[in-house]
Amino acid sequence: MTQPENYPIAKSQDHAIGVVGAGQMGHGIAHVMLRAGHAVMLLDTSQALVDAGAKRIIKGLARDVEKERMTEEQRQQAVTRLKTTTALADLGAADFIIEAVTEKFDVKAYVFRSLEPHCPPETIFASNTSSISITRLAAATQRPGKFIGLHFFNPVPVMKLVEVVPGLQTAPETVEKAISLATSVGKTAVRVNDFPGFVSNRVLMPMINEAVFCLMEGVADAAGIDNVMKLGMNHPMGPLELADLIGLDVCMDILKVLYESLRDPKYRPCPLLEKMVAAGWLGCKAGRGFYEYPKK
Numbered sequence: 001m002t003q004p005e006n007y008p009i010a011k012s013q014d015h016a017i018g019v020v021g022a023g024q025m026g027h028g029i030a031h032v033m034l035r036a037g038h039a040v041m042l043l044d045t046s047q048a049l050v051d052a053g054a055k056r057i058i059k060g061l062a063r064d065v066e067k068e069r070m071t072e073e074q075r076q077q078a079v080t081r082l083k084t085t086t087a088l089a090d091l092g093a094a095d096f097i098i099e100a101v102t103e104k105f106d107v108k109a110y111v112f113r114s115l116e117p118h119c120p121p122e123t124i125f126a127s128n129t130s131s132i133s134i135t136r137l138a139a140a141t142q143r144p145g146k147f148i149g150l151h152f153f154n155p156v157p158v159m160k161l162v163e164v165v166p167g168l169q170t171a172p173e174t175v176e177k178a179i180s181l182a183t184s185v186g187k188t189a190v191r192v193n194d195f196p197g198f199v200s201n202r203v204l205m206p207m208i209n210e211a212v213f214c215l216m217e218g219v220a221d222a223a224g225i226d227n228v229m230k231l232g233m234n235h236p237m238g239p240l241e242l243a244d245l246i247g248l249d250v251c252m253d254i255l256k257v258l259y260e261s262l263r264d265p266k267y268r269p270c271p272l273l274e275k276m277v278a279a280g281w282l283g284c285k286a287g288r289g290f291y292e293y294p295k296k
């Protein structure tokens with residue numbers, strides 16, 4: 001059995017992790033937590049959403065056995081450590097709560113404010129935001145010292161990085177615990193200061209946006225643009241394929257945060273990107289973005 005360095009196998013961790021949001025990022029985060037031996041309480045707004053997330057996690061764990069990243073016994077233990085809920089109060093026993101909901105400040109702040117009465121003061125709140133100010137989100141809670149950004153990458157089970165983003169108020173001990181949690185699931189934690197888009201999206205989104213401008217202006221077609229970046233720069237995916245994977249709505253939201261926070265026109269979302277979001281062509285999840293994706 002192989003045990004690659006980035007897939008630590010269940011080794012009885014102490015942490016109970018709450019994950020809010022069972023979508024693309026939330027279910028991926030829950031998957032890597034379970035795989036590393038943590039217990040997970042997965043929450044979303046409806047039973048159908050948590051069930052869909054749990055189904056993807058269970059499929060992912062089965063794949064881990066198939067690929068010899070864990071044994072069948074470890075998979076069974078991981079499945080028993082997964083609990084799902086739609087009630088915020090069920091997150092009260094978690095040591096760490098990781099939020100992975102829509103990339104909107106108001107929605108995230110609402111989630112944290114609603115969680116507050118159910119959680120003891122020592123519980124750490126973490127946001128998987130891709131661009132929103134951690135300092136501002138922390139200030140919306142009663143525990144700014146126990147608040148931090150933990151930014152995972154899509155697909156979470158595969159990508160090795162977690163950006164660990166302390167806000168201005170985050171206590172050093174919270175930073176240490178966040179780095180230790182990220183490391184416990186086999187990720188490399190890179191500490192990044194709280195600026196719009198952190199490092200990842202400050203660099204990535206202008207590239208994606210520029211690729212959309214190239215498409216809009218007819219510099220090349222979508223496949224041509226992606227091939228230039230794949231074959232010429234050795235990127236694993238072209239920027240338009242990657243935008244489809246991330247979600248065009250998410251890319252637009254991040255660009256808006258960059259544009260509004262840094263007040264620099266270089267971050268303005270390309271009109272073609274805005275038009276595609278308006279049409280509901282959001283990428284892989286919608287079956288259509290820069291490319292078409294047959295329903296599975």
Ligand code: CAA
Nearest residue numbers: 063067130152153154155157158159200201236237242246
């Ligand atoms: N979800 C889950 N797992 C996936 C996946 C997906 N969407 N796509 C691929 N994988 C898994 C495959 O199942 C495979 O796993 P196994 O070992 O179990 O077989 C593994 O990844 C490798 O896949 P493939 O061999 O099929 O394909 P590949 O070698 O071409 O790799 C890729 C696929 C990992 C997605 C690669 O193309 C890649 O690294 N792309 C860039 C992804 C990227 O940049 N992500 C960051 C986006 S930005 C972000 O997330 C943050 C933000 O704030 C916006």
